[in-house]
Structures are given as C-alpha cells and as structure tokens.
Amino acid sequence: MPTYEYECTKCGSSFELEQRITESPRERCPSCRGKVIRIISGGGGIILKGSGFYVTDYRSEQYKKDAKADRPEPAPKSETSKKVASG
Ligand SMILES: [Zn+2]
Numbered sequence: 001m002p003t004y005e006y007e008c009t010k011c012g013s014s015f016e017l018e019q020r021i022t023e024s025p026r027e028r029c030p031s032c033r034g035k036v037i038r039i040i041s042g043g044g045g046i047i048l049k050g051s052g053f054y055v056t057d058y059r060s061e062q063y064k065k066d067a068k069a070d071r072p073e074p075a076p077k078s079e080t081s082k083k084v085a086s087g
Helices: 055-069
Strands: 003-008 014-018 036-039
Touching: none
Parallel strands: none
Antiparallel strands: 003 014, 003 036
C-alpha cells in the first residue's frame, strides 16, 4: 500500500497516510478540517509543491457543483398523438 503525503493549506501541518490506490484522496485536515493537498512523493522523486498544484483538485469540486446547477430539467413529453380525421 503506497504512502501518501498530505499538507494542509490552512494550518500548514503535513501528515502521511497509507491508502490504497483506489481509495479517494483525503480532502480534510484531521486537526483543523482545512483543505489538504496531496504531495506526490517517492518513486520519481518529483515533488509538486506550490501554487497551482491543487487547482485541479479544486476544479473537480467546482465542476461537481456546476454540473449539479447546470443539470437540465427533463423536457416535458410532447403529445405526439395525431387526430385521425374519420368520416
Ligand atoms: Zn490543518
């Protein structure tokens, strides 16, 4: 199980968490409930840190909100029955 490093954007505290890859990333700081960012470490040794890194994370949340707000209402069923002229 890989270990992920998180850093809180609110109080600045960092913590490590063992998670499965399929597990969704932690979003809240355990001490102040602030927004945390996942620091990608280990393996390649590339550490993405700084402004801009957590934007994608934020956008996904915003996207969810937008998707909810933008949800199109179901169109009313239009009557398709035709009157048959008889006679
Ligand atoms: Zn915090």
